Amino acid sequence: MARVVEVDDAADPRLADFRDLARADRRPDRPGGRGLVLAEGTVVVRRLLASPYPPRALLGVARRISDLAGDLRGPHVPADVPAYVTDADTMAHVVGFHLNRGVLASADRAPAPDLPALLATARRVALLEGVNDHENLGALFRNAAALGVDAVLVGPGCADPLYRRSVRVSMGHVLRVPFVACGLAPAVAALRDAGFTLAALTPGGDPAALRAVAGRDRLALLLGAEGPGLSEEALDLADVRVRIPMAGDVDSLNVATAAAVAFHATGGGS
Template sequence: MARVVAVDDAADPRLADFRDLARADRRPDRPGGRGLVLAEGTVVVRRLLASPYPPRALLGVARRIEDLAPDLRGADVPADLTAYVTDADTMAHVVGFHLNRGVLASADRAPSPEPAALLAGARRVALLEGVNDHENLGALFRNAAALGVDAVLVGTGCADPLYRRSVRVSMGHVLRVPFAACGLGPAVTALRHAGFTLAALTPGGDPSALAALASHERLALVLGAEGPGLSDEALAAADVRVRIPMADDVDSLNVATAAAVAFHATGVPR
């Protein structure tokens, strides 16, 4: 059972994991800083507590900590985990803004798997290139969790999946979908060795080819950023180029939306 400790001083050094979240140069979840994982809201905190990411501490108002009591009694929760209870005003002073969801949890990052290990038991994966918007990335991971994608390879130019905004938008599912950061070349090599067909989603692709991909035993969907799309290198590495059939006067979808459509169209029945 985690310890519950009341705090009323926003300057309490024990709350350092949650301090100054509005300051880009001080955020504890930035890759160049302390690199912590931050979960926001009871649903996302529950998913963090059930994830491979080792929890460090919680901070929240009494009602939200009480909501999480069954999870904090879990057998896998570290014995020294502390939940700090405070009021909304003190929490706002610590965080740097008023937090509507009323609770945060911090965790250390888990070791990233090697691409080959990540792909070993996978049948459907996503390979991302240049997806640099945190909200799009979080939404894409939520879609991946919902629609049976086994793993994500996060390629060059992508945002950090464990940035607080990505974690929040994913509703914590970025903490359960296995992923690894990997350059395009090594990712393609690993996918080839594992027997995957690579399908690039691009406005210049074949709109009739998407449905046929559902029959492939192992499939990697390659997705790029909105605007520039996939690089020439990524397009050249693909076995097939596909597009989602849509109205003639619309050439593309938001990347997270496009991913959801493609995941559903090519998914393996569960």
């Protein structure tokens, strides 16, 4: 079980993983920084503790650490992982703002899966291009987990799925859906080698094609950023262009919403 350690000094150097999270230039989860994973709130911390991401430490008020006592005895939690207990004011001084959810956990990143090995057992995959909003990305991963998507390929121009806001919005599901960051051409080549049909979601696609591709044994759905959508390169690499039929003069949906509709329409979930 993790070690429960009481702290009362916001300057305690052992709390470095959680310090100054409001400062973009010092965040431990920022791209190019220390590369840590931060989970916020009991539900998300619980999912981190059950994930392949090696936990480093927890920081929380006594009630929240107590809520996680069973999880701290889990098989993925080394006995030397500290769970620092403090009061809400001290925690706010460390973090840089009042954290309403009362608990944080830090972890190291897990090794990225091997792309061919990942695709060998997958049936439904999302390939993203330019999805650079952390909240959209987190919501998309939550939808992928809920609707039976086996993997996400994070292509060029995308935000970091392990940024704290993405992890939070995903409700921790980004920690359980396998993903690989890769270039567009290598991703498409790997998908073709594994026998996937590539369907690009675009307002200019065929509204009847989404149902038609649902029966494919292996399907990759290509999704682009809101506004610009998929690049011409990505559209040209797809086998088929599809769109979600919509009423009135609405031509597109939020990318996470569109992904959820497409995941469900092509056989995701149970």
